[in-house]
Amino acid sequence: MIINIVAGGPETLLPDLNDYAGENVIWVGVDRGVFHLLQRNIKPLIAFGDFDSVTPEELSVIESQVKEMNRFKPEKDETDTELALDWALKQNPKSIQLFGGTGGRLDHLFANVQLLVDPLIKGNFTNIYLIDRHNHLTIKGPGHYTIEKKKAEKYISFVPVTLNITNLTLVGFKFPLTNRHISLGSTLCISNELIDDYGTFSFSEGILIMIRSHD
Known part of the structure; x- marks a missing residue:
């Protein structure tokens, strides 16, 4: 099983997500990343976020199409992406691919790179990749x-x-x-x-x- 997580980074940096589809693939949406997926006719199994980066109209679309919504307050100790990655690691997948985690704010980029490092430090050797249109990063x-x-x-x-x-x-x-x-x-x-x-x-x-x- 491969878990693909789509976060809310700039849409222009997303690769063609259809290239990463398959029978044994689970899609997870994070905040605005859920809307990115739905725009590509990909329905995520589960969604995470405070959804402060979508409009009320977009949130209505998300809520109507995604069965399992995990909503959080903006004031929390973990980022939305960390919550999604923690869930994904607990599913014991073959690998995890994170999209929409680069570009835009540098603090988000560095936080996402650290999220890939943390499981390895803790002894979890699941292959995790951070992917955008120009780069393919792993630890x-x-x-x-x-x-x-x-x-x-x-x-x-x-x-x-x-x-x-x-x-x-x-x-x-x-x-x-x-x-x-x-x-x-x-x-x-x-x-x-x-x-x-x-x-x-x-x-x-x-x-x-x-x-x-x-x-």
Whole structure:
């Protein structure tokens, strides 16, 4: 099972959501993201939010089409997206894909990236992706990973989340590395590219953000 969460970020940054549909996919709407889904004839199983970003007319449409509404007061400790992600993690999915979580306010963007880091720190290794029209972001802990070359996502960057990344090794990349130590704040691993059909990266300590992008 894959859970797709659509938050209320700028609609212009949403990819074609139909590309992410399938038989074993559950859709979740967050605040204005619910309306984005309904506009694309995708009916979410469940919705979360205070719905302060939709008009009364739009809210009426949402309420008429979504059976399970989880409404919250604007004054709360968690963001609407965090509440939706917490629910999704409890369903034990194969992966979670978050859309509408980039662009607009930078505080929302940084909060959403942190939401991807938090489950890994707590020992939940569910694959969670933050996706928009130009970027595909995920979080990785220590290990050995294989990635495929994709024409649509030419650039691959690795950004440290923790103070140190130990023994980072990149194979099959334009700029390879072998057992390299990377510190928080380093830009060494920005805008790399695969030169082979497949490449690998590995490291023994720390947490990395991996971003696949195109211009």
